[in-house]
Amino acid sequence: ATKAMELQISSFLNKPFHEEELFKLVADLGEKRALQILDEKEMVTSFITESSPMLEEIEGLILILEDNPKDVNAINTYFRLLHTIKGTASCVGLKTLPKFTHTYEDLVSLAKENKLQITPNIVDSLLYGLDRLKFMYDEIVTKGIFEFEVDPWIVCIKEFQNKTVEVVKEKEQHLDTGEIKKTASEKLAIPIETLDTFLELSGELTILRNTI
Numbered sequence: 388a389t390k391a392m393e394l395q396i397s398s399f400l401n402k403p404f405h406e407e408e409l410f411k412l413v414a415d416l417g418e419k420r421a422l423q424i425l426d427e428k429e430m431v432t433s434f435i436t437e438s439s440p441m442l443e444e445i446e447g448l449i450l451i452l453e454d455n456p457k458d459v460n461a462i463n464t465y466f467r468l469l470h471t472i473k474g475t476a477s478c479v480g481l482k483t484l485p486k487f488t489h490t491y492e493d494l495v496s497l498a499k500e501n502k503l504q505i506t507p508n509i510v511d512s513l514l515y516g517l518d519r520l521k522f523m524y525d526e527i528v529t530k531g532i533f534e535f536e537v538d539p540w541i542v543c544i545k546e547f548q549n550k551t552v553e554v555v556k557e558k559e560q561h562l563d564t565g566e567i568k569k570t571a572s573e574k575l576a577i578p579i580e581t582l583d584t585f586l587e588l589s590g591e592l593t594i595l596r597n598t599i
């Protein structure tokens with residue numbers, strides 16, 4: 388039964404059956420499937436249109452991180468955008484785009500968790516991931532291709548990661564108070580965990596909204 392659902396089998400014929408019965412079943416289910424495909428295509432197209440600006444935003448964030456590798460806000464926003472793209476792509480029925488985005492997201496997650504430093508090689512990896520996303524978006528829009536051979540791209544991302552990730556063994560215990568000194572009116576004490584949770588929930592809400 389599980390395999391049948393994976394293959395989208397909608398009905399079964401009991402043996403023996405007449406040829407006319409088979410033709411009628413194929414015609415009925417074929418028409419329903421054709422309408423379903425049109426609906427799915429419309430959902431994917433809508434997803435691409437709505438999320439395309441996120442790719443431009445990601446490109447801007449990479450430039451920010453290139454100049455300021457420790458920009459926490461940029462890293463968190465970066466992660467949230469990829470998380471939203473991955474989740475929404477899955478909701479509209481795409482398989483390989485969210486699969487690749489998951490690996491891409493993992494790389495950004497390491498930076499988010501202070502487990503890697505944004506080096507020039509890491510920036511190259513981030514740009515490579517963005518380039519692959521742009522390629523898939525363009526192919527979907529211009530050629531109607533919805534699935535891709537992403538395994539070689541995933542291997543490439545992981546090779547970048549394995550060769551260039553610098554694991555932070557000891558986190559900084561003290562910050563240079565001279566760099567973060569603010570007046571009382573500029574201070575707002577919010578735990579990092581709360582901000583992280585807020586950003587992740589924002590991504591989930593976006594996914595739910597797009598799904599609805």
